[in-house]
Amino acid sequence: MSYEYQERDVKKQPDRELTFGTGRFSGFCSATLGCLSLAAVLAYLYPSYLTTTDLRAVYDANKLQEVLKYGMWFSLFFGVITLILNKKKVLGIIGVSSTLIAFALGGYTIPVGPVEAKPLALGVDWLILAFLGSTIIFTTLEKLFPKYKDQPIFRDEWGLDFLYFCINHLLISVLLLIGNFVVAKFHWAMSDTLQGAVQSIPVIYQVVIALIVADFILYWEHRSFHEVGKLWPFHAVHHSVETMDWMAGSRSHIGQTIIERSLVMLALYLVGFDKAALDAYVTIAALQAIIIHCNINVPFGPIKYLFVTPQYHHWHHSSESPAIDTNYAAHTTLFDRLFGTYHMPVEHWPAHYGTTKRLPRNFKGQFLYPFK
Ligand SMILES: [Zn+2]
Known part of the structure; x- marks a missing residue:
């Protein structure tokens, strides 16, 4: 039907x-x-x-x-x-x-x-710079190319997502410290031959490989958080957002953020990319992660079939039946197509966002939600 x-x-x-x-x-x-x-x-x-x-x-x-x-x-x-x-x-x-x-x-x-x-400090500088930069870039984009013109900047639960934005940025050194700890545990798995071979490739190609490696890791991490019963309540916090904009992507349970960042860091370090390639990857990934949640509608042309765009990821956040458990990828559409979770009715955007079972609407309730 x-x-x-x-x-x-x-x-x-x-x-x-x-x-x-x-x-x-x-x-x-x-x-x-x-x-x-x-x-x-x-x-x-x-x-x-x-x-x-x-x-x-x-x-x-x-x-x-x-x-x-x-x-x-x-x-x-x-x-x-x-x-x-x-x-x-x-x-x-x-x-x-x-x-x-x-x-x-x-x-x-x-x-x-x-x-x-x-070793541990609050990233107040990171919070200030990221907030100023993101507000200028993404609010401008959302005003120039809005998907929903009448959606105000200070929509429902803007304050809650701003709180998540602050916490994610303030805790940057904690996230890095845990990531480095995990990487250090896998030092034995590093191969000089592999790293030498990877670093002999031009940086631009290293960035492409990094995107694909990270996409594969993120695809299965994300899919596990949806399809493994005990993990879903952690990820449900991210899906409890009912209005999409650049701030919405900030909502994430700290438990999932730690696992996600550590896994990607570990994979990229094991492959052994050049620092320039890693920096480029991190910048692209951070920008794309914000853009795909934005309230923007830009005609991406054929790009929308290859890369994760706002429309593609908005479908991932839809609570409508054909879209449930689809579009897991973070960077390209490759692994969703390969593993049968691709959903992109290009003529349409979701009418409803959020989870089918509603979560608590405050930070404390959402933090404790997976432990209940
Ligand atoms: Zn998800």
Whole structure:
């Protein structure tokens, strides 16, 4: 019997829109910049505990203080506009007061010196940079090419997914530490011959091989989380999202995140790719993981038959019967086609997202869900 696909019904929610002239947009800018500035100032004060060792090597802390300077002054500027325009004034008060505390703690003039590396630290720097970068890139894409034009940025459960976003980024050093621990346990399985052979291949081809190796691992890891009864409640947390956008992909049980990252890290290290190839793979994988959850509809042309796109992964999140337990792949459609789990009705998008059995709607309930 053929399935009757339906259109998703997304209604306008004017009370959630950041309409210009009402003080909501300026309130959002002020509160965001104020909170990020305060977090950045704390990271400058306690870099050993609040910044990521690997990431510090990539950015220039002195140059970022210039960005912080603009962030703080703009937060005050938007805060004043909000206090004038917005009746509630809450966001303006949050923005202005957090910026004033940031100024009182030293603001953008805290001297930058050598940092003692600690094995465990909170990735406050990683959180700030990822949030700023992702908001600019993916909110722009979602506004330029929306699938659901009337879906507001601050949709239902945005706050819950933002909490997941913060935790995933703050715990980066924990995830890396566990990944490195797992890799070290498998040192005996590393082969110099294999690594030598792989590293003699041009980097661009190494990236392609890394994508396919990781895709294979992620396919079976993901499929196991769906089809093994005891594992599903962990992954159900990720599927409890009922509105798709760039923030939605952040929702994931920490137990699954640890297993997933460690498995991919182990596979890639065993094959022995060049560092440049690994860096390129990690960047592509991170961007693709966000894009496929986005509320965007871009005409991908023939690419949509080869690579995992938003439409493809949205189908994976659908609670409609033909889509259940399909589209497991993370990068290419290869393994879904090969192992019979491919579902892509190109003319249609899902009408319903989420799990068939509803999960708790808060962080604590979702964290404890697999243990009940
Ligand atoms: Zn899934």
